[in-house]
Structure formats: structure tokens, C-alpha cells
Amino acid sequence: MKAKKECVAMLLAGGQGSRLKALTQSVAKPAVPFGGKYRIIDFTLSNCINSGIDTVGVLTQYQPLVLNEYVGNGQPWDLDRTYGGVSILPPYQAEDSADWYKGTANAIYQNLRFIERYDPEYVLVLSGDHIYTMDYGRMLTFHRKNDADCTIAVINVPKEDVSRFGILSSDAEGRITKFEEKPKQSDSTTASMGIYIFSRRKLFSYLKADAADPKSENDFGKNIIPAMLAAGERMFAYPFEGYWKDVGTLGSLWEANMDLLDNSKTPIRLSDSNRRIFSRSTVSPPHYVADGAVVKNSILTDGDVIRGKVVNSVLSPDVTVEEGAEVTDSVIMGASVIRSGAIVRYSIIDSHVVIGKNAVIGEDRAAAPDVTLIGAHVEIAEGETVPGGEIRRSKKKEASL
Amino acid sequence: MNAVGIIFSNIHDQSIPDMTRKRTMASVPFGCRYRLIDFPLSNFVNSNISNVGVITHYNYQSLMDHIGTGKDWDLSRRQGGIKILPPYISAFDNTMANGFYTTRLEALAGILNFITKAKEEYAVLSDCDTICNLDLNEVFRFHQETAADITVVAKKVALLRSLTGKQRIFETDADGRVTDIAEQTSDMTGDHFVFMNIMLLRRDYLQSLVLDAIAHGHKDLFRDSLAKKLKNDRLFVFEHKGFHASINSTADYFSGNMSLLREEVRSDLLTVPGRPIYTKVRNSTPTRYSSDARVSNSLLADGCVIEGTVENSIIFRGVHVSAGCVVRNSILMQDTYCGKNTRLNCVITDKDVFIGDGCDLSGHETRPFYLEKGARI
Numbered sequence: 001m002k003a004k005k006e007c008v009a010m011l012l013a014g015g016q017g018s019r020l021k022a023l024t025q026s027v028a029k030p031a032v033p034f035g036g037k038y039r040i041i042d043f044t045l046s047n048c049i050n051s052g053i054d055t056v057g058v059l060t061q062y063q064p065l066v067l068n069e070y071v072g073n074g075q076p077w078d079l080d081r082t083y084g085g086v087s088i089l090p091p092y093q094a095e096d097s098a099d100w101y102k103g104t105a106n107a108i109y110q111n112l113r114f115i116e117r118y119d120p121e122y123v124l125v126l127s128g129d130h131i132y133t134m135d136y137g138r139m140l141t142f143h144r145k146n147d148a149d150c151t152i153a154v155i156n157v158p159k160e161d162v163s164r165f166g167i168l169s170s171d172a173e174g175r176i177t178k179f180e181e182k183p184k185q186s187d188s189t190t191a192s193m194g195i196y197i198f199s200r201r202k203l204f205s206y207l208k209a210d211a212a213d214p215k216s217e218n219d220f221g222k223n224i225i226p227a228m229l230a231a232g233e234r235m236f237a238y239p240f241e242g243y244w245k246d247v248g249t250l251g252s253l254w255e256a257n258m259d260l261l262d263n264s265k266t267p268i269r270l271s272d273s274n275r276r277i278f279s280r281s282t283v284s285p286p287h288y289v290a291d292g293a294v295v296k297n298s299i300l301t302d303g304d305v306i307r308g309k310v311v312n313s314v315l316s317p318d319v320t321v322e323e324g325a326e327v328t329d330s331v332i333m334g335a336s337v338i339r340s341g342a343i344v345r346y347s348i349i350d351s352h353v354v355i356g357k358n359a360v361i362g363e364d365r366a367a368a369p370d371v372t373l374i375g376a377h378v379e380i381a382e383g384e385t386v387p388g389g390e391i392r393r394s395k396k397k398e399a400s401l
Numbered sequence: 402m403n404a405v406g407i408i409f410s411n412i413h414d415q416s417i418p419d420m421t422r423k424r425t426m427a428s429v430p431f432g433c434r435y436r437l438i439d440f441p442l443s444n445f446v447n448s449n450i451s452n453v454g455v456i457t458h459y460n461y462q463s464l465m466d467h468i469g470t471g472k473d474w475d476l477s478r479r480q481g482g483i484k485i486l487p488p489y490i491s492a493f494d495n496t497m498a499n500g501f502y503t504t505r506l507e508a509l510a511g512i513l514n515f516i517t518k519a520k521e522e523y524a525v526l527s528d529c530d531t532i533c534n535l536d537l538n539e540v541f542r543f544h545q546e547t548a549a550d551i552t553v554v555a556k557k558v559a560l561l562r563s564l565t566g567k568q569r570i571f572e573t574d575a576d577g578r579v580t581d582i583a584e585q586t587s588d589m590t591g592d593h594f595v596f597m598n599i600m601l602l603r604r605d606y607l608q609s610l611v612l613d614a615i616a617h618g619h620k621d622l623f624r625d626s627l628a629k630k631l632k633n634d635r636l637f638v639f640e641h642k643g644f645h646a647s648i649n650s651t652a653d654y655f656s657g658n659m660s661l662l663r664e665e666v667r668s669d670l671l672t673v674p675g676r677p678i679y680t681k682v683r684n685s686t687p688t689r690y691s692s693d694a695r696v697s698n699s700l701l702a703d704g705c706v707i708e709g710t711v712e713n714s715i716i717f718r719g720v721h722v723s724a725g726c727v728v729r730n731s732i733l734m735q736d737t738y739c740g741k742n743t744r745l746n747c748v749i750t751d752k753d754v755f756i757g758d759g760c761d762l763s764g765h766e767t768r769p770f771y772l773e774k775g776a777r778i
Contacts, residue, residue, distance in 0.1 A: 036687030037703070075472065076682070261689075281682045285671035286433035286703075286716075288662075289696040296694060301687035301703055302434070314687075 004119040013128035014061030022375035022393040030128035031067040033333045036301040041128045045077045046277045051136035055084035059107045076280045103218030109207040125196040132244040149202040149233040153195035165191035166221045176235040181221040257314045257331045282317045347372040356382035363388030404523035406445040406453040424463040427529040433702040439680045441527040447676040448537035452481030506622045528598035530648040549637040551602040555594035569596035579636035644669035
């Protein structure tokens, strides 16, 4: 018999991420590029392996092609194991049922047998759309010490943001006394980070009860957590201090990228060798900065060729910025080309985009209503102007890695 | 291509003794993120050669560390994959020379077992100090068209009197068949085919060549064995027209790296569609430029922090160029640290070199100033 695993991680990666608009047209949110050479899911996968958790189920549903290919056998994260490792868990057809994942809780419920195979004591439930580094091992110690049934990682959020989160209150020992999912207003500013550790037996019994309830939305925040709290289970809040960013909107994704440029914020120490963020590397040559190019306060990576000006920007691999082109306050994703004389300001340019000569994309950050977005594979014609805040959707249906 | 690949990792180590003191020629860093072996290995992999043996002799720790299981080249396979072939030392014979070799032929004799056991019909032999992006399938087609016994890859080079003669020169007839093999001497000038140390032949032919050499006590593959076979056996030169650099001296190493600053060299070597150059994945962060960074005509790897000025330079992974620093015409290898207001010109720093604040170091492009691994200034 195989040794049991103490803790199995279940990573919810199936959401559409519709607030990222054209960015998630053909890729799931966790597969959206971030910070030059990463994808959003790299952070949770790397956190798992850096916390000693080597069994991870990735629950996919929406546009899984790129995500599947990216995660692959898990080798970049050291999750290619003969026992455990990473498994992609799409919805499947069973003898008596065939269902899409109806909610976050339902996605886990449909994969109870995956969890059972490893016979874990604990199940760590994660969402694949946050940027942070965290030692789940410490949280697990906290959970065990409290003899808890459920531990929820929490962070303080500004009062005006409470309506975007699950907000909870706890007593002096950290025991949760109240939980509200996305309240209009609340006295508490302690928000759930969507990171849960459950003792397996409790989780299983609540998931089974939830599945039997036809009125349930099968959601952790809306159903499972309130039901456990109502039944008086031992639920604790695990306070997290550090950088944590939900990148669910275009604005917050742009901000999280820009945070990497701000040394004073030291948002995530990407270079910390104990908390290293792993990613699947592209095979590209070193990046080249030409004579006459200007690169200031920016992040560049392999395969970039810079002949123009790049200021306050984050570039993914294989981006070309031609002579006389100017990129400011922007995020440029893989293999896009900014032709000579083009100006890109306060924008997110998805991958494989061509910005034609002398085109003008977006406006100065101070003047623009919102960040401008150019979807993957879009070609902007020579001299075209795309006003600030506009979103150009991709016409291409299939995605490329 | 149905061939086994064989790489010589130590040959020519003495050309750049400083850099090969503690590593093989194969693991000499090159071009911001590569090691020399990445070029022959990638050429093999891109031509569907997936059974590769790397002959090594000494100093091969860094090589083994670089190659690992071979997964970064897709050479971690059940069948074939990459094997490091260290010298065979018998527990029963107490001879120092046992298993050690000094020439290419002796090295091949040492791995005769590997050659015999391979299942592939052909064999490709390559050295490490031969930097090119070569489609071996083209060489193979040429080999078949000419019904050659051995195809050697060579580059037409206008020889200069000043070049020291270590290079192997081929004279050919109009069809490309080799008529004479010579070592370069100082009176050779004009265009000649210079051997790029890559050759293709049938595996059973290679086997018999090695056995014949052992039987006759031959030492040198070309001088002793092949030169005598030119009449009966068909040796052909495949001319490589793309970029090629070989490394015969520290100045060669310097100029080879610097040639990557030319776009036509990069497009011929590093960005050939469908033939990428693979290397070990290091999981570095992207490179971060501060608001005061000034970089021009330079090639940089990931994981660097650039706060100063960098011109005409090759910057490897994890290099830190502090504020006020001016780095010109230099090659800074992995994890070099340059303190504030330091000035470098024509300097090569090996890995993990630390240069404190306010230093002023300079060499000349023909005699670059070299700092050994781990040096502190």
C-alpha cells in the first residue's frame, strides 16, 4: 500500500474570469500571463511545492486547452511524481451522471474519489487567481494546533472593498463567529482569501449534504462555510500579513504587474530562493537592448528586442519594440510587436498582438478613464488610434500557448 | 534522422585554460544563458537525434550539473536520451593511463561499447567549441546524395597569416570530395575549408574505423587513419554557410560572444525558426531595470538588476550592475556583482565574481582582463 498523503491541495481553476474581458476570451484566468515570465497559476502551484504539498488537483472547466498544456505533467514545479504530483481534473461523465461543475463546492464534490485515493487528513482548497507567496505549512500547523474543522486564511482589506469579499469576524482566540459573503457593508474588514484547510471527514460530510440539497448553489462562500458555522463547527481565521492581490479585474491585474516595479512595496520577493516562483519557461534567446533604446523602471525577459523606449512597463517573452516606438505604464504579453513610431500608454496588450506603425494606443494614465486592452492576435492598423479605456476583442477563437 | 550523437566535451580544453581550469570546454558559459554544449546538443535534438553520448575525461562536475537528467533538452528518455561517458577505470589494472585518452581516436576507443550497442544506423560526432545552428538533416541528405563514407562539416574561411595553426584544413575536388587533409600552417592563405569538428558517418563504419585504429596503434583520427583512406573511401565536405564561431583562445571567446550583438548573427544562431537553442532552465526572475538604467547594444539574460550603464556587453543571469556603474565591452558571467561607480572595459568575469564599489578595471579586446570564478575585488 502507498503511504498516505497528509494534505492534498485542490486548486479551483475553472472560472471564466469574465471581468478580465478579452484576456480570458480563450484562456482560463489562471493561465493569464503575469509579471513578465509567469502565469497567474504559477503562484499557487509554487506555494504548494514550497510548502511541502506535492499532491495537487487542478479543477478546470472553462477554456482548459492552454491551462492543460501549461500545467502539463507539472515538471516545472517539481510536481511530476510517480505517486501524487499534479493532476488536471476536468468535469467527467459517470455511470449515473454527467455534469459540469456547478459551483466551487460541487467541483470538489465531484472529485471526492480523487482525494480519497491519497487518504489525506486535510484538504487545502485554493483558488488559482491570486498573486501572493504563502507557506501553507504554517497554516496547516495552525489548523492542527486548534484542532479545527476548517481554517480560513484572512487578510485585512480597505473598508470600501468589503463588498468584493467574504467578510468574517472572530473572537480573541481566532475562532470565527460570523461570516458574510460579499456584504454591502460591514464593521469587520477581515476578508477571506479563498484559502481553506478542511479536516477531510468534515469536508466530505458537508459536501455530501450540500450535494443532496437542490436549493444550494454549491459554493464554498455561499453554502459550505455558512452551514459549518451554523452547526457550530470549530472554524478558525488564519491571519496573513504580506502581499496578496486578487487579479480578477483588468485594473487589479495591471496594478499587480506595476507593483513588481515598485521596490518600496517589495510585493513579492520573486528572487527569494526559498519562496521561488517556478514557471514553464519559453525557449528564447537573451533579450537585446539596441543602441539608442531607452529602458527605464521596467521588467524585461528572454526574447525581447528593444529598439524604442520602454518606461514603467512589464514585458513578457519575445516582445519587439521597434525604433521610435514608445511603451509607457503598460503590460505587454508574449510575442507582441510594437511597430516603429507607435505609442502605447496605460494599456494591457495581450499576446501575439501587432500594433501598427505610428498607431496610438490608450492615453496618459492621468487622463484615461480606464486601462486599455488589446486582445490576443489583434492587429492594429498603421496610424490607428485606440482611445483610452477601449477593449479590442480577439477575433481568433483558438488560443496559442 | 536515424543517428546516434556523440559529443566530445574536453577536446580543446587547453585553448582557454583559464575558463576550463575547473570545468570542461562543454560547460564553458557562452552568450548570456548558454553553455557551449547547448549548441551541439540542440543541433542534435532539432534534427531528431535522441540518443546522445557525451564523452568526458576530467573536470566534469559542472557538466553533469548542467545536463542533469537531460530533461531541458527533452533527452530524459526511456530509450536513448543522454548519457555521460566518463573514462573507464578498471579496478584490476593499476595503471594511471588506464582509460584515459589524449586524442579523439582514443576517446572513441574508450566508448566502443556505447557505439556498438547503439541501434541507430548513423553516427554524428561533434565537438563543443563549435558554435553554430546547423540542420543535420541537410548534412544527412548531402551524405546520401554524394554516397559518402564520411561527411565532414566545414566552413570556407579566408586564412590569415596571423592565425595560429591548430585548425584542420580540407582540400577538395570540384564535387566536394576531400583530396587532402592538413593542419593549418602559417604560409596557408586564401580561402580554405576549415573543419568545424562535426562529422557524419555510418555507425558500423565508425566502429570498424575505431577497431582498425586500435589494431594499428593509430593515435590521430585524421592524420593516421583517414588521411590514408582518401583514395578508396569517400570523404566529402559539407559547406556550412551560416554563422560559425570556434574558440581557440580567450580573444576568440571574447569576439565570439561579442558577435552576438550583431542582429544577423543572432538570427543565424539563436532565433532560427524551428531550431531553438535549448539550455538548462534556471527559473530566474525577469530582469529589472531601474529608473537610472542606461543600456545600449547589449544582450542580457534573466534575473539581472540593472541600475547603471551597460554598453556593448554580454550580461549573464543574475548579474547586478549597481548605480553609477559603467560596464563597456564586457562579458559578465552568472551572478557577477558590480558595486557602485565601478567602471569595466573589456573585462570577462567568470561566475560569482564580486567587484566592490569604485573599481576601475580594463583590458583590451585582444587581451580581455579575466577574473576567475569567485574572485573578489
